[in-house]
Amino acid sequence: MRELLKHWSPAVETPDALRQAGALPYSIVDGRMAFLLITSRRSGKWIFPKGAIEPGYTAWDSAATEAAEEAGVVGTIAQDVIGSYRASTGGEGATLVNVDLYPLLVTEQLDTWREKGQRLRHWATLTEAKRLLADRSLARLAVKFHTLYSGK
Secondary structure: OHHHHHOOOOOOOOOHHHEEEEEEEEEEEOOEEEEEEEEOOOOOOEEOOEEEOOOOOOHHHHHHHHHHHHHOEEEEEOOOOOEEEEEEEOOOOOEEEEEEEEEEEEEEEOOOOOOHHHOOEEEEOHHHHHHHEOOHHHHHHHHHHHHHHHOO
16 A cells, blocks of 8 residues: 555646646766756755746747756757656745656756856766655656666
């Protein structure tokens, strides 16, 4: 039962206003996948870039924009979501939102970007990413993508 509950997540319909888009930035180096993690501004915990879906933008384009602003990376964003997770926004009295995560193959890492002084960024293998990511749901999505990509 404990194992079942560990992976259980209630299916809740979330209004569009409470949906966000995130990027799962990755690169392949010497045949191995690496993920780019960033720290959240509020807590300093390791996460993937995410934010509001901007009016007039697709969710995946918003995710790519967040990756550029928060992590200083650009690349090729997938249009298919790898999965979703729940996150809170704001400080006290936070609101829960669903975040759809889109894989982003990083082709360029910028030296300067919008939130450079506000966050740290770190490339990690899957093993290290699973250990560092604050939210177990993010770790599960990284594992899912790694498995789909590598076919293992």
